[in-house]
Amino acid sequence: MMGLNIVLLFKYVPNTNTVNVDPNTGTLVREGVPSVVNPHDLDAAEFALELREKYGGKITAMIMAPPNATKGIEFLLGMGVDDGVLITDRAYGGADTLATSYVLAAGIKTLEHYDLIITGQETLDSSTAHIGAQLASWLKIPYVYYVTEASLDNGALVVNRQLESCTEKYKVKLPALITVLMHSHPPRPITLENKLRAVIKKPVMMLTNNELKLNIQCTGLRGSPTVVAKTEFVSKIPRKKEIIKDKSPQEAAAWLISKLKDEGFLN
Ligand SMILES: Cc1cc2nc3c(=O)[nH]c(=O)nc-3n(C[C@H](O)[C@H](O)[C@H](O)COP(=O)(O)OP(=O)(O)OC[C@H]3O[C@@H](n4cnc5c(N)ncnc54)[C@H](O)[C@@H]3O)c2cc1C
Secondary structure, eight states: OOOEEEEEEOOEEEOTTTOEEOTTTOOEEOTTOOEEEOHHHHHHHHHHHHHHHHHOEEEEEEEESOGGGHHHHHHHHHHTOOEEEEEOOGGGTTOOHHHHHHHHHHHHHTSSOOSEEEEESOOSSSOOOOHHHHHHHHHTOOEEEEEEEEEEETTEEEEEEEOSSOEEEEEEESSEEEEEOTTSSOOOOOOHHHHHHHHHHOOEEEEOHHHHOOOGGGSTGGGOOOOOOOOOOOOOOOOOOOOOOSOOHHHHHHHHHHHHHHTTSOO
């Protein structure tokens, strides 16, 4: 096997430290909100880079998103991925996970060859963790979630999947899809050398529906069976903050216990 051709999927998400929700529509207010590469996808990027270092090959970052997500591809190029594909078209806007994975599958089918698709565990802004399984179903390839390690064995991939209380080991035929366990692979920093290479080579390809030629009844809002029926806001719980000052640890603990008793939390 001559190296691994890896497709790294990522999402460009609103920075949730600054995002707000429109109280009338219940949707995210994205305007004016800076976006970042979904942090869990950076673990996936690091995982992909380590595999390329071990086995050689190539990493293509791919996203379905509005054009500003090119900045996300540039970030990943700075980390060291080889090239990027931006899938963008007005007909893909407002997509739920089904319509998103449908378009991503079509984008992947345009690639000459791929061995492994790597995604993050989930996103910060929707967190369904649907995309991996749905995409693998469209492509009819095996998939494993929560992967922490992977190695090649006679052209197949052996992976460790981390569950709450145990680790499972699987051997899957390639091509396959894996999602990388969040926080398992802290990302390397971007480098000037990688950024300069990206500026010179401009390795970002754009695909629209002119190329993918999908039935637009199956994409975007029209192709999305998910309907958000209602968004409820949970009112803020009033806090009775009190700051303990000028007390020894013993006195502070005794004071806290008496307060908890007063409030009925302790007998
Ligand atoms: C009715 C409805 C309407 C919506 N309208 C909009 C809208 O107008 N605008 C909007 O931005 N979102 C919209 N969404 C959210 C959108 O469906 C999801 O953001 C998207 O389908 C991905 O799901 P997720 O974020 O839960 O990804 P997950 O399944 O949690 O993601 C798992 C992994 O898949 C990969 N991945 C996820 N999304 C992408 C992507 N787009 N490209 C490449 N890789 C990806 C990443 O590696 C990620 O870590 C809508 C959702 C619903 C239900």
